[in-house]
Amino acid sequence: MKIDGSVALVTGANRGLGQAYARELVSRGAARVYGAARDPAAVTEPRVTPIALDITDPERVARVAAQCSDVSLLVNNAGVLKYSTFINAPNLDAARLEMETNYFGTLSMCRAFAPVLAANGGGAIVNMLSITSFYTNPFNASYGASKAAAWSLTNGVRLELHHQGTLVVAVHAGFIDTDMAALVNAPKDSPESVAKQVFDAVEAGQVEVLADERTRTVKAQLSRDHELIYPPVQEFWDAAVAGTG
Ligand SMILES: NC(=O)c1ccc[n+]([C@@H]2O[C@H](COP(=O)([O-])OP(=O)(O)OC[C@H]3O[C@@H](n4cnc5c(N)ncnc54)[C@H](OP(=O)(O)O)[C@@H]3O)[C@@H](O)[C@H]2O)c1
Numbered sequence: 515m516k517i518d519g520s521v522a523l524v525t526g527a528n529r530g531l532g533q534a535y536a537r538e539l540v541s542r543g544a545a546r547v548y549g550a551a552r553d554p555a556a557v558t559e560p561r562v563t564p565i566a567l568d569i570t571d572p573e574r575v576a577r578v579a580a581q582c583s584d585v586s587l588l589v590n591n592a593g594v595l596k597y598s599t600f601i602n603a604p605n606l607d608a609a610r611l612e613m614e615t616n617y618f619g620t621l622s623m624c625r626a627f628a629p630v631l632a633a634n635g636g637g638a639i640v641n642m643l644s645i646t647s648f649y650t651n652p653f654n655a656s657y658g659a660s661k662a663a664a665w666s667l668t669n670g671v672r673l674e675l676h677h678q679g680t681l682v683v684a685v686h687a688g689f690i691d692t693d694m695a696a697l698v699n700a701p702k703d704s705p706e707s708v709a710k711q712v713f714d715a716v717e718a719g720q721v722e723v724l725a726d727e728r729t730r731t732v733k734a735q736l737s738r739d740h741e742l743i744y745p746p747v748q749e750f751w752d753a754a755v756a757g758t759g
Pocket residue numbers: 525526527528529530531532551552553567568569570591592593594595615619642643644645686687688689690691692693694695
C-alpha cells in the first residue's frame with residue numbers, strides 16, 4: 515500500500531520506536547497520523563494527532579476504533595519488557611503484564627480495527643514483534659513467550675484477513691536504541707532504521723521485516739535451533755548463574 519495519503523494509527527507513539535514510526539509516516543506523506551498513548555499529552559511529534567489509548571483496556575480500544583474510523587494502516591508498536599525469568603521470578607506478575615500487553619493488547623487492536631481496515635480498502639497492520647519470538651532467552655523469558663504468541667497471532671491474523679486484502683506485516687528485531695534496551699550493552703539498531711525498513715516493506719507488500727543481521731541469522735537457523743541457537747544461550751546463562759558471566 516502507499517503511505518502517501520494514508521491514515522495511520524501508531525500505538526505507544528509517545529516515545530521510542532513508536533515516535534520514530536509516527537515521524538516516518540509524517541515524512542512519507544501520510545494524510546493523518548494518530549499517535550496513541552496512555553498519556554496523550556506526551557505525544558509531542560509535530561503533525562501527529564494525540565489519542566488516549568491503553569491497549570489493555572478493551573472498552574477504550576473499541577472507542578478508539580470507532581473514533582478513528584478513517585485508519586488504513588495500524589501499527590501495533592506498544593509493548594513491555596520486564597526482564598523476567600520463568601522459574602525464579604518472584605510471581606507471575608511480569609509474565610501476565612507482558613502477555614496482557616504484547617499479546618492480548620495487540621490481539622484486541624487487530625480485532626477492533628479489522629472492520630475499519632476492511633471499510634477503508636484493506637490497508638495494512640504492522641505488528642512489532644522481536645527476535646525473541648524465535649527463541650527463548652532466560653534473561654527475558656516471559657517477554658519472549660509473549661512475543662512468540664504475538665508472532666503466532668500475526669500469522670493467524672494474516673490468514674484470517676487475506677479475504678479483505680489486508681497486508682499483515684511481522685517485524686522482528688534485536689536490540690533497538692530506546693528506553694526498553696537502555697540497560698543493554700550490545701549493538702543496537704536505531705529506531706529510525708527500523709521505521710524506514712518497516713514502511714519500505716509496507717509499500718512493497720512484504721509480510722516480514724527482519725531488521726538486523728542477528729535477527730536474519732537466527733531466523734535462518736530455526737530448523738537447527740538446538741544445534742545452533744540454544745548452545746551459546748545456555749553457555750551464557752550458565753555462566754551468569756555461576757557468577758562468572
Ligand atoms: N527496544 C528494543 O530493543 C526492542 C527490540 C525488539 C522489539 N521491540 C519492541 O518494539 C516496541 C516498542 O518498544 P520501544 O523499544 O520503543 O520501547 P519503550 O521505549 O519502552 O516504549 C514502549 C512504548 O509502549 C507503550 N506502552 C506500553 N504498554 C502500553 C499499554 N498498555 N498501552 C499503550 N501503550 C503502552 C509505552 O507507553 P508509556 O510511555 O505509557 O509507558 C511506550 O510508548 C515494543 O513492542 C517492543 O517490545 C523493542
